[in-house]
Each structure stands twice: as C-alpha cells, then as structure tokens.
Amino acid sequence: MSVDLKAWRGVAPDDDAERTAAEAADEASVVRLRARTRRLLGSLLRPHRRALRVVVALLLAQNAAAMAGPYLVKLGIDRGIPPLSGGRDDPTVLVAVAVAFAVAIVTEFATKRGFLALSGRVGQAILLDLRRRVYDHFQRLSVAFHERYTSGRVVARLTSDMDSISELLDGGIEDLVLAGLSVISVAAILLWLDWPMALVTMASFPFLLILSRWFQRASARAYRRTREAVALVIVHFVESMGGMRAVHAFRREPRNQEIFDAVNDDYRAANLTANRLIATYSPSIKLVGNVTIAVVLTYGGYRALHGQTEVGVLAAFLLYLRRFFEPMQELSQFYNSLQSATAALEKLAGVLDEPPSVPEPARPEPLPAARGDLRLDGVRFAYRGERVVLSRLDLHIPSGQTVAVVGATGAGKSTIAKLVARFYDPSEGTVTLDGVDLRDLTDDDLRRAVVMVTQENFLFSGTVADNIRFGRPDAGRQEVEDAARAIGADAFIRALPEGYDTDVRKRGGRLSAGQRQLVAFARAFLADPAVLILDEATSSLDIPSERLVQRALRTILADRTAIVIAHRLSTVEIADRVLVLDAGRVVEDGPPDGLVADGGRYATLHQEWRDSLV
Amino acid sequence: MRPYLNQMVWLLIAAGAATGAGIVVPLVVRRVVDGPVRHGDATGLLTLGALALALGVVEALLIFIRRWTQSASALGMEAELRRDLYAHLQRLPIAFHDRWQSGQLLSRATSDLSVIRRFLSFGLIFLVVNTGTYVTVVALLIHLYWPLGLLVAASAVPLFSVSKRFTQQYFKASRTMQDQLGDLATQVEESAQGIRVIKSFGRRRHQGARFADGARRVHDTGVSKARMLANTWSQFDLIPNVTLALVLVVGALEVSRGALSLGGLVAFVSLQVMLVWPIDALGWIIANGQEAMTAADRVYEVLDTEPSIVDHPAAAVVTPRDVEGHVRFEGVRFAYPGAQTPVLHRVDLDVRPGETLAVVGATGSGKTSLVSLVPRLYDVTGGRITIDGRDVRDYRLSSLRRIVGVAFEEPTLFSMSVRENLALGRSDASDAEITEALAVAQADFVYDLPWGLDTRVGEQGLSLSGGQRQRLALARAVLGKPRVLVLDDPLSALDVHTEALVEEALARVLKGTTALLVVHRPSTVALADRVALLYDGEITAVGTHSELLATVPEYRAVLSASTDAVSSGHLLEEGAA
Ligand SMILES: Nc1ncnc2c1ncn2[C@@H]1O[C@H](COP(=O)(O)OP(=O)(O)O)[C@@H](O)[C@H]1O
Ligand SMILES: Nc1ncnc2c1ncn2[C@@H]1O[C@H](COP(=O)(O)OP(=O)(O)O)[C@@H](O)[C@H]1O
Numbered sequence A: 001m002s003v004d005l006k007a008w009r010g011v012a013p014d015d016d017a018e019r020t021a022a023e024a025a026d027e028a029s030v031v032r033l034r035a036r037t038r039r040l041l042g043s044l045l046r047p048h049r050r051a052l053r054v055v056v057a058l059l060l061a062q063n064a065a066a067m068a069g070p071y072l073v074k075l076g077i078d079r080g081i082p083p084l085s086g087g088r089d090d091p092t093v094l095v096a097v098a099v100a101f102a103v104a105i106v107t108e109f110a111t112k113r114g115f116l117a118l119s120g121r122v123g124q125a126i127l128l129d130l131r132r133r134v135y136d137h138f139q140r141l142s143v144a145f146h147e148r149y150t151s152g153r154v155v156a157r158l159t160s161d162m163d164s165i166s167e168l169l170d171g172g173i174e175d176l177v178l179a180g181l182s183v184i185s186v187a188a189i190l191l192w193l194d195w196p197m198a199l200v201t202m203a204s205f206p207f208l209l210i211l212s213r214w215f216q217r218a219s220a221r222a223y224r225r226t227r228e229a230v231a232l233v234i235v236h237f238v239e240s241m242g243g244m245r246a247v248h249a250f251r252r253e254p255r256n257q258e259i260f261d262a263v264n265d266d267y268r269a270a271n272l273t274a275n276r277l278i279a280t281y282s283p284s285i286k287l288v289g290n291v292t293i294a295v296v297l298t299y300g301g302y303r304a305l306h307g308q309t310e311v312g313v314l315a316a317f318l319l320y321l322r323r324f325f326e327p328m329q330e331l332s333q334f335y336n337s338l339q340s341a342t343a344a345l346e347k348l349a350g351v352l353d354e355p356p357s358v359p360e361p362a363r364p365e366p367l368p369a370a371r372g373d374l375r376l377d378g379v380r381f382a383y384r385g386e387r388v389v390l391s392r393l394d395l396h397i398p399s400g401q402t403v404a405v406v407g408a409t410g411a412g413k414s415t416i417a418k419l420v421a422r423f424y425d426p427s428e429g430t431v432t433l434d435g436v437d438l439r440d441l442t443d444d445d446l447r448r449a450v451v452m453v454t455q456e457n458f459l460f461s462g463t464v465a466d467n468i469r470f471g472r473p474d475a476g477r478q479e480v481e482d483a484a485r486a487i488g489a490d491a492f493i494r495a496l497p498e499g500y501d502t503d504v505r506k507r508g509g510r511l512s513a514g515q516r517q518l519v520a521f522a523r524a525f526l527a528d529p530a531v532l533i534l535d536e537a538t539s540s541l542d543i544p545s546e547r548l549v550q551r552a553l554r555t556i557l558a559d560r561t562a563i564v565i566a567h568r569l570s571t572v573e574i575a576d577r578v579l580v581l582d583a584g585r586v587v588e589d590g591p592p593d594g595l596v597a598d599g600g601r602y603a604t605l606h607q608e609w610r611d612s613l614v
Numbered sequence B: 001m002r003p004y005l006n007q008m009v010w011l012l013i014a015a016g017a018a019t020g021a022g023i024v025v026p027l028v029v030r031r032v033v034d035g036p037v038r039h040g041d042a043t044g045l046l047t048l049g050a051l052a053l054a055l056g057v058v059e060a061l062l063i064f065i066r067r068w069t070q071s072a073s074a075l076g077m078e079a080e081l082r083r084d085l086y087a088h089l090q091r092l093p094i095a096f097h098d099r100w101q102s103g104q105l106l107s108r109a110t111s112d113l114s115v116i117r118r119f120l121s122f123g124l125i126f127l128v129v130n131t132g133t134y135v136t137v138v139a140l141l142i143h144l145y146w147p148l149g150l151l152v153a154a155s156a157v158p159l160f161s162v163s164k165r166f167t168q169q170y171f172k173a174s175r176t177m178q179d180q181l182g183d184l185a186t187q188v189e190e191s192a193q194g195i196r197v198i199k200s201f202g203r204r205r206h207q208g209a210r211f212a213d214g215a216r217r218v219h220d221t222g223v224s225k226a227r228m229l230a231n232t233w234s235q236f237d238l239i240p241n242v243t244l245a246l247v248l249v250v251g252a253l254e255v256s257r258g259a260l261s262l263g264g265l266v267a268f269v270s271l272q273v274m275l276v277w278p279i280d281a282l283g284w285i286i287a288n289g290q291e292a293m294t295a296a297d298r299v300y301e302v303l304d305t306e307p308s309i310v311d312h313p314a315a316a317v318v319t320p321r322d323v324e325g326h327v328r329f330e331g332v333r334f335a336y337p338g339a340q341t342p343v344l345h346r347v348d349l350d351v352r353p354g355e356t357l358a359v360v361g362a363t364g365s366g367k368t369s370l371v372s373l374v375p376r377l378y379d380v381t382g383g384r385i386t387i388d389g390r391d392v393r394d395y396r397l398s399s400l401r402r403i404v405g406v407a408f409e410e411p412t413l414f415s416m417s418v419r420e421n422l423a424l425g426r427s428d429a430s431d432a433e434i435t436e437a438l439a440v441a442q443a444d445f446v447y448d449l450p451w452g453l454d455t456r457v458g459e460q461g462l463s464l465s466g467g468q469r470q471r472l473a474l475a476r477a478v479l480g481k482p483r484v485l486v487l488d489d490p491l492s493a494l495d496v497h498t499e500a501l502v503e504e505a506l507a508r509v510l511k512g513t514t515a516l517l518v519v520h521r522p523s524t525v526a527l528a529d530r531v532a533l534l535y536d537g538e539i540t541a542v543g544t545h546s547e548l549l550a551t552v553p554e555y556r557a558v559l560s561a562s563t564d565a566v567s568s569g570h571l572l573e574e575g576a577a
C-alpha cells in the first residue's frame, strides 16, 4: 500500500523551499555544499587544534606500541628460542624481548586510555558547539523561514542529524584514524620484513581503491536520502503528536497510520539502500584481504621452502597481514559512519549558511529608550513573491497614541502588525521607530521597544511564573504577580494547585484557552514596551475577563503607543484613533466617535456590532 | 517479530561459519610451516594454499550473505517497532499526551529505536559470535597445547569482572543521556513552535542560554561516558596483550624444553591473536548492549502504558443514521488525572434530539472539559453520559466519534492539503459534502488559495489568519453531518460581519442536529434553543437566554455585554452628537 505523498500533503508554493537555499539538488550546488561542509568541519575542529595534536600523538604512540607486539613475537621465536635450545641455556634475549613486550603493553594501555578520554572530550565539545551554533542560527532565522521549514524539520536537524554525527564522534573517528595509521605502518613493516612478499600484497591496493571510490560516491547519495527521509518521519510524528485531540476526535488514526507507514517505510528503504552498500563493500574488502593472504601464504611458503626467507619471517608476515586487513574492516565500518555523518553535516551546513532574511544591522543605531513614534513610509509587502498584501501604505502613529485597526479578515491588519514587530521586512518603503529604520536597530533595542501579543499566545512548558517572566527575565516574583493582578489573572493563578509554580505543561495545555490568553497578556505587560501590539488578543476571553483586561489596558496604554487589532469593537473603544483597512489600504482614519458620526464603513461596522450585542 | 527470529538463527549460523572459516586459516598456516616448508613439498604447499584461498572466499561470501540479510531484518524490525510505537501512541488517550512531552516521545521513536537496531544488526550477532569465537579458540588452544591454553582461558576472569563493573555504570549513564536528549528535543520543538513569541519578546539569547544548559548537561554526561569507555576499553586491550606476552615467554621455554614444536608455538600465537579483536570488540558490544537496553526500557515505558480509553468487547457499532442524538449528562463528575479537585462536580443535562444547547461560563469554569467528555477525549470519573440512552462508553469509539463532530476552540490544522485537513479521518468524504461544509462555515476563501482545495495549509495553518483557521475547523466538524455537534467557542476569531454570515448558515445545520455550543458572546447564544450556565463545576441554571438574563445574576455577569459596553456605546453616541 503506497500513499501518494503529494495528494495528502497538498501543494505548497515552494516545496523546494523546505530545503535550505544551500541544499538545492543540482550538481554545482552539491559541490558548493561540500565546500561548505568542509568549512564547517574546519571551523568546528579549529578551536581544538592543540587537543587534537595531543590526540594524534597519543594515537601514534598507541599504534607504535601495538605494532611492536607481533614484531616482538617474531623476535622471541627467531632469536629468543634458539639460545635456549640445544643445551645452551641463555635466556637473556628472551628476557629482553619479554621486558620490551611489557613496556609496549603498558604504553599501549596508557595511551589508549588517555586517547579515548581525550578524544571523547573533544568530540563532546564539538557536538556541544555544533548544537549551540545550529540552535542559535535557527533562532536568528526569520519567521518566514520557519514557516516553510516547519518545526519538525528543525527538530530533525537538531536531533537525528546530531545523533548521526555523535555516532561517528564517539564510536568512530579514533578507529578510523587508528586503523588508517595501522594500515600504513603495517605496510611499511611488511616492506621491511620481506619486500617481494610485500609487493605481492600491494597488488591488492588497486582493488581496494576502486572499491572505496565506488562506495564513497554511492553512499554519499544514499545517506543524503536517509537524512531527508528521517526528517519526513519526524515532521509527521511531531505533527500528529501535537494535534492528538483532532486525530482522536476525527478518527484520523488509520489514515495517519497509513501515512506514517509510508514515510516510515521510505526511511527504512533509504536506510536499506545505504546499508546494502556497506554490506557489499565490507565483505568485498574482506575478500580481497583473504585472497591476498592465501596468495602470500603460498608464495611465502614457496620462498621459505627455497630458503629465501625464514619461517619466523613468514609467521610474522602473516600475522601482520591480518593486522593489515582486519582494520580495513573497521575502516570500512567507520567510513560508513563518516559518510552518514557527512550527510548530516551537509544538512547542518545548509542551515548555517541560510542567511537570515531579517538580518541584524552591521552598524546599528542605538535606541536606548524609545518614545514610540511609528512611521510606515510607502510600505509595500508581499509574503512570497506573488500577491501583494500592502501596496503602498503611509501611516504615522505619534508616540503615546492608541490606534485600533479594523477591517475584514484578510485585509492585512496582522501584516501591518508583523511589519511593525519586524517579523518581516517590507519589500519597499520603510518602517521607522522614533525616526530610525527598524532595519538599523539591534534586536535587543527593537524587542525592548516593541512587543506583540497575538491570539496564538504560545506558552512554554514550565511554571506560570516562568511564562510571565518571559516578558522580562530579570523580574522578581512581586513584579510577576503585579502584572498578573493588573490584568485580572491573579485570582485564577492562585486557585491552581501550586499557584504561580504550577507547571502549565506543553504549550500551556494545563490551562484553559482563556487562561492562556491572560497569561500571555501578563507576559506582555511585564515586558513594559514603548509600543504594544495586540492582534486579536482577547478573542477567547469571556466578557467579564475581557472587561478587566480592557480596564487594565486603559491605564497601561495611556502613555504608550499601541496598535490594537480586534473585531470586537468593545476593544476599540479605548483607542484614540481608528483605521479601517480594506485590501491593504486605509480607507477611513479618525477618532472612533468621529467615524461613527461620519456614517462611513466604521459606522456600519459599529452598528453591526451593537446589534450583535443583544 | 517471529519471522525475524528465524532469520536471526540463520544469521548466527552464517556468522559462526564465517568466523569458523577465519579460524581455520591459522591452522592451515601451521600445516604449511610444519608440513611442506619443512619437508620441501611443493605440491602440498599448493594444495594448502588453495585450501586457504577457498576458505577465504567462503568466509567473505558468508559475511556478505549475513550482512545483506541482516541489514534487511534489523531495519525491518526497527521499522516495525516504530510503527507499533506510533500506533500505540495514537491509541493512548489525550490525558497521556497532556503529560508527555513530544520531544521525549520523538527521541524514543527515532534515537532509541536506531540504537536498538544497531545492537540487533551488530552487537547481538557479535556478542554471540565473539563469545563463540572465544570459546572455540580457547578450546583449540587447549587442544594445541593445554598448559598454555589454560593460561589463556584464565584471562577470562579479569575480563569478566571488568565488564561487570562497566555494565552497571554504563547502564545508568546511558539512561541519563537518553533522557537528557529527550528533554533537549522537547526544548528544540518548543522553541521552533514558539518562534513568534521568542522573536516578539526578543528572547533569543534567553532561549539560547536555556538550550545551552540542556546541551551542556548532555555534554557532561557524554564526557563521563567517554571516561568510562576509556577505562574499560583500555583494560580490554591490556588483558589479552598480557596473556600474549606470557604465552610467548612460557611458550619459548616450552619449545626449548622440546615440549612444543616451533610450528606449534607459531600456530598457537597466531591463533591467539584471533582473540584480540573479539575481546576488544567486547567493550564496544557491552556499551552498545547497555544503550540498547536502556533504549528498550524507554520504548517499553510507552508501549506498556495501557490505553485507558478503549472499546470494551461488547461496545456497539452504530451508524450515525441510526442515532437520534439525545444527549444526557447524568451526575457527571470529572477530574483531570492527578488533579486533587474535580473540574466538574455534578453535571446533569438533557439535550433533546435536534436541540441546540449553549454552555456558558466564566474562563476556566470547565466548559471545554465538559464538552470533551462527549467524544470521550477524556472519560468521566463519575456518573455517565449517554447518547440515545446508551452510555458513550458502550459505543465503539469509531462509531461514537463519527456520531459526534467537534470543533475545538483552538483549531488544529495539519501541514496537509485543505481537503485532507477537512476530511481527516473521513477519507470517503465526497466533493459535494466538502463544498457543503465549506459553505456552512463560510470558508469559501479556500477556493481563492493558489491551488484551491489542494493547497497545503502550513504548519498549524499558521499562514492562514485565525478566523480562516477557525472556519476550516468548523467546516471539518460539520462535514459528514454528525448527529451530535460539539462546538467549543467556534466563532471567537471571526469579525462581526463574517460571524453573522456563519451564524445564518450554521443555524440551518443546527436545526436537525443536536448540538452543544460553548459561547462567550450574546450574539452566538442566539443560535441556541436553551442555555446552561456552568458555575463552580455544576450546571446551576438552564433556560432561554432572556429568562436567564432576567433571573440569574451570575449569568448576567458572564454574558451581558450591556452594562459596560452599551453604556460606553452611549457615550460614543453622545460624543458624536
Ligand atoms: N504567512 C503568510 N504567508 C502567506 N500569505 C499570508 C501569510 N499571512 C497572511 N497571508 C495573506 O495575506 C493577506 C493578509 O493577511 P492578514 O494580514 O493576516 O489579514 P488580517 O489580519 O487582516 O485578517 C491574506 O490574504 C492572507 O491570506
Ligand atoms: N489538561 C488539563 N489538565 C489539568 N487541568 C486542566 C487541563 N485543562 C484544563 N484544566 C483546568 O481545568 C479548568 C477548566 O478548564 P477548561 O475546561 O478549559 O475551561 P473553559 O471553561 O475556559 O473552557 C481550568 O481551571 C484549567 O486550569
């Protein structure tokens, strides 16, 4: 049963935009992507240069010590035993070999331990660094980016992709390097022990190279696909867990399961392709190794037979040969993790390379204390290229004024609010605060000055007090409670089982919708901005609560700039000025009572609203 | 899991055979050294060389077969477990999802399952194979020369004690790590979903610091895990090396005594070297196994949670057509799981077939809780709710939720096409039905979207306005003509004009449908035949709007806009005059 992905997901304006700009699929950008990934890797490793040098030194020491083993065995057999046999009882050589062996063993033990601990530390530090960088970058990216990238993908990047990098870091990289080193040094020893046999061994190299080349190409593609497939699984998972009420209430379970099975199976298939590659690659390496060993055995036996080499040399050679091909197995394994981690790193590099479309200014204008004088000058705005929402808007809101914006759904009220809060930048024209273009303000200055409350009022899991304190993290408990009291939320909060310390759970689910809205209000009041934007922020409140909020607003908004968007005209009454918006244009502008008297659109709206009250 | 068990057996056989082939090679080496080389037998050498070649090819082939099938079966198992987990999560009640952070659920469905898969595809096999190799090699060593063989066998004792200590420590550390990763995933999800709030308050750095704390905790656990690994793995390296050194010394003495041939010692040592990797890998396998065990623990924590809202065996299958829609609440009591005080103490209500009853009450009085009980999103803790005299718990869930249509106060839209969002579970909804539902909700705007009904509405429908989302949610509720409608504050985000239009269309639907309607506004109350006032967890008054307005002061307080608003309306008019 296959679910047609397109049919249920629907068509979006830019499906490709779910990728970051850096991950477009064409050949040229793949090359660019690799370069970016390498740069990212470089910048991750650079701070640990010194530690990495120590790591490599430890690794070399460990490798040397490990290599000494078989050679000492050879010495023991070829040089240690003859003096003991045939009546001569001379153990000095054997004792010397034993001592050397003991030293080698202790060295190997100590270096291995030091190496593992240190490289583990470095690996964790790199992961921490990468996590923070990616997280911070996501936070810096615009709302528009998040709207198309979706939270599920953000989660995928920061969980599953990190997992695959961490897998490489804690399981692999050391063995990768170690195995590589041991292959090289064994090759040298082999040459030194018996070069004709070594040359025979080296005949296997071209095969190994060709195999590896093939694997690298194929697996890079395969792992890229697994990263995309797992992201889809995560997106679907996160979304269905988030909307479980709707899922249950509308018996969505079977259909959801069908879709999940499809994405889950897709992920399985992607993984299978990748795993089959390594399942072919690794035994092929083994095959090459085994054939080589058999050939060398025969050839070496032949040479020993003709006295061209010693038996001890043959034994040592074969031992080393195992040491040569065994790590190749590991090498292939870790090559595999590396490919998987690289695919993940590519995704992360893509995210990190995504430029914030609402960037912070390079040379910001300071605005320590905003007065709240807002001006929109010739503002033109369209969300995604196509339809223009605001065509040319001029608007001046002097500081301290409370402006109500009314108009039909889709008129562009929220868009104005979002422009003033700089969720987006206008395509043309400017939005200024106290004469400073918002694009020239630091995020800190802007956010201190402008705060927006919407009907979405997202709450974070954590206590009620923490959620209110989100408005101003340095606020004390008393200030938090004062803010709650001011908008009439104090009573219900105190009635909660643990009062202000009650955990509101994910997305504030522990509270009723109206209660959430009150907390969101308290949060905004505590922030105490110069410009407050309320976008249908009271829609879930009952009339008495709304009235309380209204009363609070009257005092609070007295000395600050406010934009109030509401379809309940009761909210509008506190405004000094009303704007009626239609299709992105201001069609009426004036004090509320003046507009009522003028008998225009607002008067009609007002009448409709009055009628709805009875 | 059955079919996988069979495969597993085959895999073990293949793996064992491959390892066996690998073990035999050193014996061939011994033959070569002791036989042809010593006796100058060239043909014997060729035969043995061919044997080594054959063994090598067989080994590689067996490994190939094992890995090829193994990846399929381990991935199949992982996918199946993930599917079961998802299916189970969908069965678990809302109360469960209220409590569990989705990041924790997600980390179980992804990281934990892949840890388990990795163990199944490598760890488990190698645990068996390596133990087998170890035992076989030691047995062979004892057979070759028993005094040295016993020496090698004795090295198992320290190995065992090292792994035992390691196992205990590591188990705890991996659990901590996986839980911390789950918390981190939760934080990531929250800050992606709450990005607007974070931006609007400029709390990027605040959130960043919180995330950094979480990431730092993961880091610390990771570092302490690395330290454990360093300790243990280096010991796993040390023990076989020490044994090898002892064997060499003792072996040399034995050779000099003539108790052992030179070729015998060479074979012994080269066979013993075969132990290095299995023992080395043991450290990795144990770590992997511990991680898989904690992961399995975490997954089974969820899988072992019994769904509490399920069909009982005798539950009836009823089609909406056979339902009149007589809804009764009989002494209903409800408390959220874990809460001390109930939200609803004693609710008695009788909604006659086709009647529309408005539920009115202050913010937080329990209206949403009350209506959630009808489609059994939660189960009552006392009393019962019946539809046509039958307890809702006696309906099959699939029937009940088909009979009852719901619109939540916060409309949830999924990142799917409009059509899919409307139909949700009803994939059989016809275009005509969808058109009709959209008309009722006055949601014609969907036809103006770039791809009409096929347009994907973004995550949580965020690129639609609140009013648009609410109308889609309403359309979804009325789609397919449920017999009982539960509408929780369905018009709160609409402007007055649209609200009037929706009310008009909705009134026609409500005529033939039993409905529970949570409302805040007098205008919406007009849709209802009667109104019930929810106050202090009880229904304190039922009657028509004007009756209650006249006789019940609490009702007046909650619903009457007149006092404040109209008087200020007068002010407006006076100002205008
Ligand atoms: N994130 C978005 N992406 C694309 N289009 C949008 C987005 N948000 C709003 N729109 C569109 O822009 C127009 C104006 O929307 P909005 O400002 O939300 O209106 P209002 O708040 O007045 O109801 C509408 O046509 C709406 O569909
Ligand atoms: N999931 C939940 N767990 C625990 N308590 C809850 C939960 N949801 C709501 N509550 C509490 O139950 C009470 C009633 O909430 P609700 O039914 O949503 O009220 P409303 O009448 O506003 O719809 C509130 O005090 C709220 O804090």
Ligand SMILES: [Mg+2]
Pocket (backbone or CB within 6 Å): A410, A413, A414, A415, A535, B465, B466
């Ligand atoms: Mg809006």
Ligand SMILES: [Mg+2]
Pocket (backbone or CB within 6 Å): A512, A513, A514, B367, B368, B369, B409
């Ligand atoms: Mg409610």
